Amino acid sequence: MIILSTWEGAYRVVHWRPYVFPAPSHVLDATLSMLNVRTAFGDPVTSHWPRVVGGDPQGPTAGPWYHSQLVEAVLTSSVRLLAGFGVSILLGVTLGLAMWRWEELDRFLGPLFLGMQTLPSVCWVPLAVLTFGINERGILFVLVMGSFFAIAIALRDGLRTIPPLYQRAGLMMGARGWKLYRYVLLPASLPAMTTSLRQGFSFAWRSLMGGELILFVERHGLGALLETGRTSSDVAQVVAVMILMVLVGMAADRWGFAKLQQRVQARFGLAAR
Amino acid sequence: MEQLVRLPQQSPQRIGARDAAVVEFPTPAQGQVQPPRGQGRGRLEMVGIDKNFSADGKVPAVRGIDLACEPGEFVVVVGPSGCGKSTLLNIAAGMIKPDAGTVRLDGHRVKGPGPDRAMVFQEHGLFPWLSASQNIAFGLKMAGVPRREREDRVDNALQMVHLTHSADKLVHELSGGMRQRVAIARALVMDPSVLLMDEPFAALDAQTRTLLHAQLQELWIQTHKTILFVTHSVGEAVRLADKIVILHSHPGRIRRTVDVALPHPRNFDSPDITELVRLVRKEIEDEVNRVNAEMAAEAAEDRWKPSPAGGVGDHSVDVGGGI
Numbered sequence: 001m002i003i004l005s006t007w008e009g010a011y012r013v014v015h016w017r018p019y020v021f022p023a024p025s026h027v028l029d030a031t032l033s034m035l036n037v038r039t040a041f042g043d044p045v046t047s048h049w050p051r052v053v054g055g056d057p058q059g060p061t062a063g064p065w066y067h068s069q070l071v072e073a074v075l076t077s078s079v080r081l082l083a084g085f086g087v088s089i090l091l092g093v094t095l096g097l098a099m100w101r102w103e104e105l106d107r108f109l110g111p112l113f114l115g116m117q118t119l120p121s122v123c124w125v126p127l128a129v130l131t132f133g134i135n136e137r138g139i140l141f142v143l144v145m146g147s148f149f150a151i152a153i154a155l156r157d158g159l160r161t162i163p164p165l166y167q168r169a170g171l172m173m174g175a176r177g178w179k180l181y182r183y184v185l186l187p188a189s190l191p192a193m194t195t196s197l198r199q200g201f202s203f204a205w206r207s208l209m210g211g212e213l214i215l216f217v218e219r220h221g222l223g224a225l226l227e228t229g230r231t232s233s234d235v236a237q238v239v240a241v242m243i244l245m246v247l248v249g250m251a252a253d254r255w256g257f258a259k260l261q262q263r264v265q266a267r268f269g270l271a272a273r
Numbered sequence: 274m275e276q277l278v279r280l281p282q283q284s285p286q287r288i289g290a291r292d293a294a295v296v297e298f299p300t301p302a303q304g305q306v307q308p309p310r311g312q313g314r315g316r317l318e319m320v321g322i323d324k325n326f327s328a329d330g331k332v333p334a335v336r337g338i339d340l341a342c343e344p345g346e347f348v349v350v351v352g353p354s355g356c357g358k359s360t361l362l363n364i365a366a367g368m369i370k371p372d373a374g375t376v377r378l379d380g381h382r383v384k385g386p387g388p389d390r391a392m393v394f395q396e397h398g399l400f401p402w403l404s405a406s407q408n409i410a411f412g413l414k415m416a417g418v419p420r421r422e423r424e425d426r427v428d429n430a431l432q433m434v435h436l437t438h439s440a441d442k443l444v445h446e447l448s449g450g451m452r453q454r455v456a457i458a459r460a461l462v463m464d465p466s467v468l469l470m471d472e473p474f475a476a477l478d479a480q481t482r483t484l485l486h487a488q489l490q491e492l493w494i495q496t497h498k499t500i501l502f503v504t505h506s507v508g509e510a511v512r513l514a515d516k517i518v519i520l521h522s523h524p525g526r527i528r529r530t531v532d533v534a535l536p537h538p539r540n541f542d543s544p545d546i547t548e549l550v551r552l553v554r555k556e557i558e559d560e561v562n563r564v565n566a567e568m569a570a571e572a573a574e575d576r577w578k579p580s581p582a583g584g585v586g587d588h589s590v591d592v593g594g595g596i
Contacts, residue, residue, distance in 0.1 A: 163396075163398075165394060165396055165398040166398065166400065168368055168386070168392075168394070168398065169392075169394065169398035169399075169400070171368070171385070171386040171387075172366065172368075172386050172387070172388065172390075172391060172392045173388055173391075173411050173412035173415055173459070173463065174387060174388040174412060174415040174416055174463075175411075175415045179415060183411070183414075183415070184400070187400070187402040187403075188400070188402070190402065267401070267402055267443065268401040268402060268445070269401055269443065269444065269445020269446070
C-alpha cells in the first residue's frame, strides 16, 4: 500500500511521462477498460474525476463486462491450460513412473529430460510453428513441452524417496503384482505426486503465456492481450495484464495445488503443523 | 539364591534341560500354564543357509545356518551388529533369497514373502496414509476377507494390543510404542504360522520396551504362535526366549543354543534373569575375544589359515544349569 501510494504520489508531483511507465491509477484504468468499464483515475483530479470526458475512439467496443476482452482472455487461457496441463500430466506421470520403474530407461531419458527442463519454453515456439502452424495445437505443444519434463523429473525423484520398507511390508501382507502398485506404491507416491503437479503447473502457466504471446491465433488469451498492449503502445495495459498473469498463477497455486499438497502432507504427518 | 527349586523332568523334550536346575518364581508365575509346544502348525526349519553379500562369495553374511523353531516356540537370535541376524530373518521371511540351503514352513518350501510369515520391522513400516485400524485391516483386505469379518478381526486385534481407543488415529499421531503395537496387531491379525520380529523394540525407550516385553509375552501365551525374534540385546533375549540362538560374525554362524528353562510370564527383575544375562553375555564376549585373537594371529602370521574348526557346531548348552 505504501509503495503504491508513493508511486502514485510521485506521478502527481513530478509528472513522469505515463507512456513510459504507468502509475497505478493508469493500470487500474487499463484493467477496467478491458472489462468494458470506462474510467479515468489516471487523469488530473478535477470536478468530474474519475469519469471519462469525451469519447475514446481507441477503446474496446462497449458491452457487458462478461463479454469483455479480459474475461474472454482469462477463459481462453484457462481452457487451454486445462487441456494442455491434462496432456502434460498424463505424459509426465507415465514417463516419471516408467523412469522410476526401469533404470535403463532412466539412464537414457533422465539426462535428456533434465536438459530439456533447462530449455526456456518459448524456445519451443519456432518448432511449434513449423510443425503445427500458428494455431491452437501449436500453443498446446509449447505448453506440454514446457511442463511435462518437469513433472516427470519431479515425480521420479519423489518416488525414489518412498521407503523400500513400505514395499516389503506390502509384500509381507500379500500385496503382489498390481495390488502392490494400487494399494502400496500409488498411495505412497501421493506426496511426490502433488509436489510434481504443483511444480508442473507453474511451468505450464509460464509456457502457456509465452506461447500465447507469440502465437497469435483467433482467440486471444492473456498472453495475446499482453502483445496487443505492446502493439498499441499501451504501457498501462501491458502492466495490467502482467499483474493479472501473476494473480491467476498465484490463485491457482494457493487455492489449488498448495491446498492439495497441504492436505496430503497433513495426512502423512509431513507438515510442520 | 535360596529360592531355587529343582524341578526335574519339567520339560524333557528340550535339549539340555534334563539335568538342568529349572528356576521357578514364587510370584506370580506359580499356577501359570506354559503354552503347549511341539504341536500344531508353525514349524519353521532353516537348513544349510548360506548367503553372501557379494556375488563372488568373498563377503559372506551367514554360513551354514541350521535352525529349527518348533510350533509355539519363542526363539530369539542374539548377536552383535553385523552378524547377519537380520539377513537370517529376511531369508526366513522370503525377502532375501539364500545362496544355498532351504527354508521350510510346516514342510512347504518358502519361495517368497507372504502373510503366513508375518513380520514386525524395527522401523514399524506402517502405511502413513492409513489409520491404525486400516493398517491392521490391510493384510485381510489383500487376502479378500469380506468386510464384516475383517472388521471383527481388526477389532479383536486392536483389543489384544490394547489400542481400541486409537483405532482411527493416523500413524503420525501414535507414539513409538503404539506404532509397534499396531505393527504387531497388523501381523497377528492375518493369523500367520510364524511371527518374525526384527529388533522391533530397539528404537523405543527403556520403559516402553519393558512394557512391550510384558505385552508380547502375554500375546504369545494367548496365541501360541511360533516367534522368531532377532535382537542385539541379551537382556531382551533372556526375558522373552524359550531358546536363545547366539550368532557370531565374520561370517554369521550359530555357535551356541541356549535353552531358557524359566516359566512364562517372567518376572523381569528376578535375579535368575540377571544371572542368565550375565552368563550369555560372557559367552558372547569369550567368543568375540577368541575370534579377535584368531584374526590377530592370522594377521601376524600373514598367511591364509583355515577358519577355526575345533568346538564349532550346534552345541547346546543349558546355561540355566549353571545357576
